[in-house]
Amino acid sequence: MMNAFNDLMAFQRETEALAQVAGRLGWDQETMMPRGAAEQRGEEMAALEGVLHARRTDPRIGDWLAAAKAPDAAGARAVELIGRAYRRTALVPARLAAEIARVTSLAQGIWAEARARDDVALFLPTLERVVALIREKGQALAEGGDAYDALLEDYEPGATGAALAAMFAEMRPRLVSLRAAVLGAAFQPAPLQGRFAPEGQLALARQMADAFGYDWGRGRLDLAVHPFSSGSGNDVRITTRTNEGDPFNCLYSTIHETGHAGYEQAIDPAHLLTPLGQGVSMGVHESQSRIYENQIGRSRAFTGWMFARMKDTFGDLGLADADAFYAAANRVHDGHIRTEADEVQYNLHIMLRFDLERDLIAGRLAVADLEAAWNERFLKDFGHAVGRPSQGMLQDVHWSAGLIGYFPTYSLGNLYAGCLHQALRRDLPGLDESLARGDASPATGWLRARLQQFGGLRPPEATVEHACGFAPSAGPLLDYLDAKFRAIYRL
Ligand code: ZN
Numbered sequence: 001m002m003n004a005f006n007d008l009m010a011f012q013r014e015t016e017a018l019a020q021v022a023g024r025l026g027w028d029q030e031t032m033m034p035r036g037a038a039e040q041r042g043e044e045m046a047a048l049e050g051v052l053h054a055r056r057t058d059p060r061i062g063d064w065l066a067a068a069k070a071p072d073a074a075g076a077r078a079v080e081l082i083g084r085a086y087r088r089t090a091l092v093p094a095r096l097a098a099e100i101a102r103v104t105s106l107a108q109g110i111w112a113e114a115r116a117r118d119d120v121a122l123f124l125p126t127l128e129r130v131v132a133l134i135r136e137k138g139q140a141l142a143e144g145g146d147a148y149d150a151l152l153e154d155y156e157p158g159a160t161g162a163a164l165a166a167m168f169a170e171m172r173p174r175l176v177s178l179r180a181a182v183l184g185a186a187f188q189p190a191p192l193q194g195r196f197a198p199e200g201q202l203a204l205a206r207q208m209a210d211a212f213g214y215d216w217g218r219g220r221l222d223l224a225v226h227p228f229s230s231g232s233g234n235d236v237r238i239t240t241r242t243n244e245g246d247p248f249n250c251l252y253s254t255i256h257e258t259g260h261a262g263y264e265q266a267i268d269p270a271h272l273l274t275p276l277g278q279g280v281s282m283g284v285h286e287s288q289s290r291i292y293e294n295q296i297g298r299s300r301a302f303t304g305w306m307f308a309r310m311k312d313t314f315g316d317l318g319l320a321d322a323d324a325f326y327a328a329a330n331r332v333h334d335g336h337i338r339t340e341a342d343e344v345q346y347n348l349h350i351m352l353r354f355d356l357e358r359d360l361i362a363g364r365l366a367v368a369d370l371e372a373a374w375n376e377r378f379l380k381d382f383g384h385a386v387g388r389p390s391q392g393m394l395q396d397v398h399w400s401a402g403l404i405g406y407f408p409t410y411s412l413g414n415l416y417a418g419c420l421h422q423a424l425r426r427d428l429p430g431l432d433e434s435l436a437r438g439d440a441s442p443a444t445g446w447l448r449a450r451l452q453q454f455g456g457l458r459p460p461e462a463t464v465e466h467a468c469g470f471a472p473s474a475g476p477l478l479d480y481l482d483a484k485f486r487a488i489y490r491l
Contacts, residue, residue, distance in 0.1 A: 004067035005075065009274065011064070012082055015055045016273040020232060022048050027230040027237055031222045053097075061086050074276060077457055081275035088153070091140050100133050104402040111400035118388045120371050127399060128367040134404045135361050148361045151405035155282040156412060158459050161358050164408045167415065168351045170474045176381060178482060179344050182332045185489040189327030193318060198242035200313040205240050205254040207309060211302075212258045212292055213444040214238070215265050227253040229260040232278045233269070236261045247314075248329060251306070255297040259289030262444065266452035281460035282406065286413020287420060288447065294343050294414075295421040295480065296443055300326050301435035309438070327488050334384060336391035344485055345382070347414060352377050353396070353407040361404060416464045418477025420447070423468040 022045065029041055065083050070076040107126045114123035138147030148161045206221065219231075224239035231237055238257040242250045263279050271277040279285040296302055300323075307325040310317055319325050332342045338349040356373055359365035365373055374393040375386045386392035398406055424446050425431065434442050450467035457463075464472045485491075 004064045005069055005071070005079070008061065008064035008068050008082065009075075009078065011055070011058070011060070012078070012275065013273045015052065016275075016277065018048065018052055018055070020235070020273070022052065023230055024235070027239075030224045030226075030228065031239060049101075056085065056089050074271070074274075074457060078275050081456060084157075085275075088141055091143065092137055093140065096133065096136060096140065100137060100402055103129055103133060104400065107400040107402075108397060111394070111397065115390045115394040118390050118394070120389045120394065123394065123400070124367060127370075130399065130402055131360050131367055131404070134402050135363075138361055138404075148358050148405065151361065152408070155403075155406050155409050156460060157281060158461055159283070159408070159412065164354060164412070165358075167474055168347075168354065168408075168411070171347055171411075171415075171478060172351055172381075174478050174482070175344065175348055178485060179332070179348070180383075181491055182344055182485050182489045183334065185491055187490045189331050189488065190319065190324065191331055191333075192246075192248065192325075192328045194314070195244050196247040196314055198244065201242045201247050201250040202240070204247070204309055204313055205250055207438070208251055208255050208297075208306075209238070209258045211305075211438045212255060212262060212296075212440045214258045214262060218265055219261055221254070227257055229257040229264070231261075232264045233267070233272045236264045247310070252293050252297060256289040256293040259292035260285055262292070262447075263288040263452045266448040267455035268453045271455045271457075276454075276456040278455060280454075280456040280458070280463050282409035283412030283416060284451075284460045284463055286410055287416035287464065288452065290413050291417040291420055291424075291443075291447070292440070295417055296435065296440055298326075298329050298343070299432070299435060301432035302438070302440070303329050304436050305438040330484070330488055332485065332489075334382070336378070336382075336386060337395055343414075343481060347411045348381050350407050350411040352381060353398075354411075357399070357404050357407065415474050415477050416472055418474070418480055419464060419468050419470070419472045420451070421480065422476040423450075423470070 025041070025045055025048070033041060061082065065079065065086065068079050070079050103126070107130050110126045111123055114120065134151065135147055138151045141147075141150035141153070146161060149159075152159045152161065152164075202221075209216075209221065215236075218234045219236045219238060222237065222239050223241060225241065227239050227241055229236065229238045238254065238261045240250050240254045240257065260279075263285060267277055267279075279288070303326040304322040306329075307317075307319075307322045310325070317325065319328060330342070332344050335341065335345075338346070338353075341349050352374070355377070356365060356370065359373075360367065360370070371389065371393050378386050378392065398404075424443055428442050428446060431442055434440070447467075451463060454463060454466070458466060461472060
């Protein structure tokens with residue numbers, strides 16, 4: 001029986017290694033690949049995906065799972081995770097999986113064109129097909145249970161639509177009222193203005209990654225259109241972008257991706273190339289990027305250091321002092337775009353998407369009525385209208401890619417970051433003195449010791465509870481946002 005366990009883990013290790021190769025091809029495609037290689041790369045990726053699919057559905061896995069006897073808790077957890085993935089793969093008919101892959105890969109191109117042309121009608125027939133296929137997948141996975149809950153398992157195991165709806169119901173009234181108070185305040189911080197050379201931004205971005213302990217010996221920083229991080233273990237790469245008018249975009253994207261990458265770099269090497277060797281869920285992953293980006297990276301102490309580094313690099317910034325810089329880095333402004341949203345408004349963007357996609361999967365909302373439902377809800381929560389579809393339901397790639405159930409993990413990440421920040425401040429009373437010197441290592445050390453090193457050892461919520469010493473809830477995030485933004489806006 002020990003042989004079955006060892007055989008299973010050896011087989012899994014090779015699958016994980018191949019999956020890392022696929023991920024690295026994806027990284028290459030977004031950073032280095034010559035344009036002319038696109039078609040050939042598609043064929044290369046499809047070949048590798050075919051190999052991976054065959055391995056993930058290999059009937060020997062079923063035999064090994066039935067006989068495997070894990071030697072310890074980590075081994076038992078690995079067997080559990082392999083078993084779950086194997087059962088879920090088996091529940092989705094091969095015909096359906098292939099059709100989803102085919103339709104979503106076409107849909108992303110159609111979505112991009114529809115967004116560029118602001119033409120919802122161009123996208124609707126494709127989106128209808130995607131939603132129908134993903135609903136069918138959810139129903140197959142749910143085995144009579146709730147289809148949306150079954151889809152959530154891909155991104156946030158253990159989360160349910162009902163629990164997330166309750167979380168959002170608690171958050172929404174406080175966020176709506178904080179948003180109104182902040183935008184209506186007499187004092188409004190000045191934005192950062194000017195032109196900032198890309199070379200200077202990238203040099204600063206490297207200093208930001210340094211401040212949070214990114215390991216350059218096992219990673220690298222490159223440019224990409226949409227920043228992301230990629231890889232696990234000893235090869236975890238980050239990307240960023242520069243916008244001459246908005247250096248915060250580059251710096252905070254870099255800090256955000258450093259959070260994702262730092263999590264992967266910190267996982268116990270004993271878990272390398274096992275199901276425990278990567279971040280446990282999208283929500284927990286996002287908590288690591290958000291706490292770096294927002295609670296720490298946009299703190300008064302850290303922005304004080306950032307202000308001095310910005311002046312070293314770019315000269316006078318046209319802002320009176322470090323307090324003005326702190327306010328500029330946290331400025332709340334009206335907008336339509338989720339990815340450009342500030343801490344106060346971000347979760348409102350997610351709630352809107354969560355409610356709509358849950359209704360789509362439940363069949364309570366028709367794709368044909370999605371645009372009207374989006375625009376009505378946006379007006380209600382944000383107080384201003386959606387001007388054109390690219391500011392509304394066409395702004396995000398997720399639905400075209402079949403990623404339904406993904407959006408709420410962003411807010412869960414924010415909620416977890418709020419809890420982790422409260423616990424971390426409890427344990428590190430002198431943190432601000434370090435942050436003011438551009439040294440986030442006490443926070444990074446705390447996160448590594450309490451959360452990151454364990455990878456997938458515990459389920460997502462238990463991972464956060466173990467780190468904090470209390471059960472996660474929305475309270476810490478909401479209290480933090482209230483205190484921070486009421487002070488900045490002098491309310
Ligand atoms: Zn992220």
